Amino acid sequence: MSAQSSVRHRANIALRDDFLRGAVHFTTDRLRNRKQAVTEDFGNWEAWRDRGEAIRRHTIEHLDFYLAQFADNLERLGAHVHFCANANEALAVVTDIVRDKAARRVVKSKSMVTEEVHLNHHLEQLGVQVIETDLGEYIVQLAHETPSHIIIPAIHKTREQIKALFEQDGGQNLTTETRDLVAFARRRLREMYLTADIGITGCNFGIAETGSIALFTNEGNADLVANLPKTHIVFMGMERVLPTLADLEVFAHLLPKSATGQNTITYLSMITGPRRPGDKDGAEEMHVIILDNGRSRQLGDPDFQAVLHCIRCGACLNVCPVYRQIGGHAYGSVYPGPIGAVLSPLLEGGEAYQDLPYASSLCGACYEACPVKIPLHDMLVKERQRFVAKTGGKTGEKAAFAAYRVTFADHRRYLRAIRIARRLQGAFARDGVIQAKIGPLAGWTGARDFPALGDVTFREWWIARKRGTKRG
Amino acid sequence: MDKGAFLANIAARLGREPGSAPAPRDAIGAPAFWADRKTTQEERTATFCARFQALAGEIVQCADEDAVRECLDRALRDLAPGSAGAWGRQAPWPVDVEDVLERWSVRRFGESDVLDIEVGITGASFGVADTGTLVVETGGAAGRTVHQIPLVHLVILRESQIVQSLGDALAQLRGAARDARMPAYVHFISGPSRSSDIENDQTIGVHGPARVICLLLRDRTADVTKTAGDLA
Numbered sequence: 001m002s003a004q005s006s007v008r009h010r011a012n013i014a015l016r017d018d019f020l021r022g023a024v025h026f027t028t029d030r031l032r033n034r035k036q037a038v039t040e041d042f043g044n045w046e047a048w049r050d051r052g053e054a055i056r057r058h059t060i061e062h063l064d065f066y067l068a069q070f071a072d073n074l075e076r077l078g079a080h081v082h083f084c085a086n087a088n089e090a091l092a093v094v095t096d097i098v099r100d101k102a103a104r105r106v107v108k109s110k111s112m113v114t115e116e117v118h119l120n121h122h123l124e125q126l127g128v129q130v131i132e133t134d135l136g137e138y139i140v141q142l143a144h145e146t147p148s149h150i151i152i153p154a155i156h157k158t159r160e161q162i163k164a165l166f167e168q169d170g171g172q173n174l175t176t177e178t179r180d181l182v183a184f185a186r187r188r189l190r191e192m193y194l195t196a197d198i199g200i201t202g203c204n205f206g207i208a209e210t211g212s213i214a215l216f217t218n219e220g221n222a223d224l225v226a227n228l229p230k231t232h233i234v235f236m237g238m239e240r241v242l243p244t245l246a247d248l249e250v251f252a253h254l255l256p257k258s259a260t261g262q263n264t265i266t267y268l269s270m271i272t273g274p275r276r277p278g279d280k281d282g283a284e285e286m287h288v289i290i291l292d293n294g295r296s297r298q299l300g301d302p303d304f305q306a307v308l309h310c311i312r313c314g315a316c317l318n319v320c321p322v323y324r325q326i327g328g329h330a331y332g333s334v335y336p337g338p339i340g341a342v343l344s345p346l347l348e349g350g351e352a353y354q355d356l357p358y359a360s361s362l363c364g365a366c367y368e369a370c371p372v373k374i375p376l377h378d379m380l381v382k383e384r385q386r387f388v389a390k391t392g393g394k395t396g397e398k399a400a401f402a403a404y405r406v407t408f409a410d411h412r413r414y415l416r417a418i419r420i421a422r423r424l425q426g427a428f429a430r431d432g433v434i435q436a437k438i439g440p441l442a443g444w445t446g447a448r449d450f451p452a453l454g455d456v457t458f459r460e461w462w463i464a465r466k467r468g469t470k471r472g
Numbered sequence: 473m474d475k476g477a478f479l480a481n482i483a484a485r486l487g488r489e490p491g492s493a494p495a496p497r498d499a500i501g502a503p504a505f506w507a508d509r510k511t512t513q514e515e516r517t518a519t520f521c522a523r524f525q526a527l528a529g530e531i532v533q534c535a536d537e538d539a540v541r542e543c544l545d546r547a548l549r550d551l552a553p554g555s556a557g558a559w560g561r562q563a564p565w566p567v568d569v570e571d572v573l574e575r576w577s578v579r580r581f582g583e584s585d586v587l588d589i590e591v592g593i594t595g596a597s598f599g600v601a602d603t604g605t606l607v608v609e610t611g612g613a614a615g616r617t618v619h620q621i622p623l624v625h626l627v628i629l630r631e632s633q634i635v636q637s638l639g640d641a642l643a644q645l646r647g648a649a650r651d652a653r654m655p656a657y658v659h660f661i662s663g664p665s666r667s668s669d670i671e672n673d674q675t676i677g678v679h680g681p682a683r684v685i686c687l688l689l690r691d692r693t694a695d696v697t698k699t700a701g702d703l704a
């Protein structure tokens with residue numbers, strides 16, 4: 001099954017697949033409700049968001065300084081730091097390391113940046129076996145698919161499907177009990193950690209003042225990936241730095257609370273360079289790959305610089321009425337949901353993903369959910385405007401934007417417009433997706449579809465929900 | 473791409489003199505209402521225990537050092553692991569448990585292989601009340617694999633090591649970093665390894681330990697009120 005056919009196929013069936021739709025609804029509801037409970041219990045949530053935004057804004061405004069400090073500290077500790085302008089440069093660095101180590105097997109923990117550069121495909125072409133160790137990513141990899149949610153990648157898989165996948169991977173006498181399935185994965189992946197030549201992790205935050213890599217995980221796989229193989233490679237987007245350890249406290253609250261409604265992440269690992277003289281375990285060699293890949297283009301742009309404040313928590317996905325209808329795959333981009341709709345066309349530049357900003361009802365729920373207050377809904381509008389300005393815009397689109405300006409000034413008009421749009425799109429939408437043509441990313445996939453507006457808008461859903469829960 | 477060119481491009485985009493230091497900022501770390509809280513050791517300990525247990529961590533309260541040794545002995549008898557491992561003798565143990573480790577022929581990190589142990593025994597540097605977190609600093613005889621490999625992690629902690637906030641613990645780590653003593657690997661652990669990747673079904677022990685048992689020595693002598701400011 002090729003990636004192309006599977007993605008297209010899935011986009012088409014996303015709304016017919018009852019399990020997928022149920023799973024996405026159930027999961028996003030659960031994450032959102034837990035987030036609400038945990039932030040209420042924590043208190044002063046708005047003050048924490050303000051602080052998070054202030055720190056991210058300051059960091060990005062002085063990114064050259066903090067990135068230099070971060071890299072200098074890492075180099076002083078004996079790590080190799082590689083600055084890469086694009087995916088090809090990053091992959092070339094990996095190729096050199098793989099050849100140098102004559103590596104045959106690589107274990108990985110979850111990293112969206114490695115998805116962004118299509119690292120796994122590259123490693124396989126080099127003849128290297130790549131094993132994803134995050135349970136959800138491992139499941140998705142066995143199924144030859146891509147993640148459908150940035151926090152819960154296998155949100156779309158049933159336990160029966162998972163059992164079948166594990167059996168293909170050598171599992172015997174398995175049941176569909178979670179405990180059984182997890183025990184198999186633990187055993188199987190242990191063999192992999194212990195025999196891998198290289199471990200590859202992402203990086204949630206790089207701490208400039210110490211040169212530390214902070215990793216947030218619940219399973220503990222990143223620690224085994226980073227520490228058991230002799231060589232550790234870290235992939236990070238260039239925006240992922242924080243000035244000080246003190247700043248990390250703020251994000252150690254904002255990230256898990258926003259992502260999964262957990263008061264704290266189970267494991268926060270701080271890796272500060274390769275093993276020291278006298279240390280008897282841990283990677284001997286550490287490489288840190290710092291990737292630009294379209295990010296620096298957003299710097300100095302008053303409309304979009306703040307997209308680099310993102311901490312990849314996924315909270316905007318969980319509240320997005322469009323994402324909730326169709327799940328992550330239909331976006332066709334590495335980053336799904338509202339953040340994906342904003343980020344993908346920005347990172348890619350050119351024509352690719354220009355339709356993604358239209359995969360939104362502009363309801364603003366994403367902004368409300370965002371722990372660092374990124375105005376995603378404003379950015380979506382500005383992306384549409386720039387696209388139209390660049391292409392001259394068709395007459396219909398110009399009219400739409402004129403109408404748009406009036407419509408969004410008033411929320412009743414907005415509600416009416418959404419209802420009308422839903423009726424109008426009936427002519428174009430089939431099975432809940434609007435057939436649209438979007439440019440491919442680096443040969444990964446071909447055409448895919450765009451989500452139609454949901455049957456219920458977020459606002460309508462929210463009001464109904466409030467009524468439904470007003471029991472006391 | 474060359475580091476200089478990479479950073480120069482960023483500075484140019486931002487309209488900055490490359491590498492120039494930022495003006496001092498006010499918003500560093502947690503907001504004042506959080507960082508300036510005054511709490512007693514008793515309160516910190518109570519919060520730590522409640523939070524840690526809420527995350528499915530287990531706490532065994534020990535009145536004195538002998539009780540810590542007895543509890544460790546009992547834990548090893550009850551768990552009856554096929555193999556157990558512990559930090560080496562030179563590691564910063566909060567309580568001396570050498571006798572017990574010897575009696576149970578526990579493998580010592582640095583002397584024998586610990587890659588297949590079922591129970592791992594370590595100390596910790598801090599407990600964090602706000603999040604129910606154990607902070608384990610590693611290095612030298614305090615190997616990182618000792619607590620990552622096994623199914624059960626037994627951790628020894630003194631009550632006086634419990635701080636209020638992550639910021640308090642980070643401030644002390646930062647002090648160490650200034651003298652270039654920050655360890656290569658520090659682990660903040662809040663309960664057992666967990667995942668809900670299979671149909672949202674919460675499960676423990678996916679890659680890391682399925683049980684984290686904290687042997688807590690109640691060594692509080694007086695009610696000391698501390699804040700992050702005092703610790704920095």
Ligand code: SF4
Binds near residue numbers: 314315317369371373
């Ligand atoms: S845009 Fe905000 S809510 Fe969305 S993933 Fe990024 S930080 Fe989280």
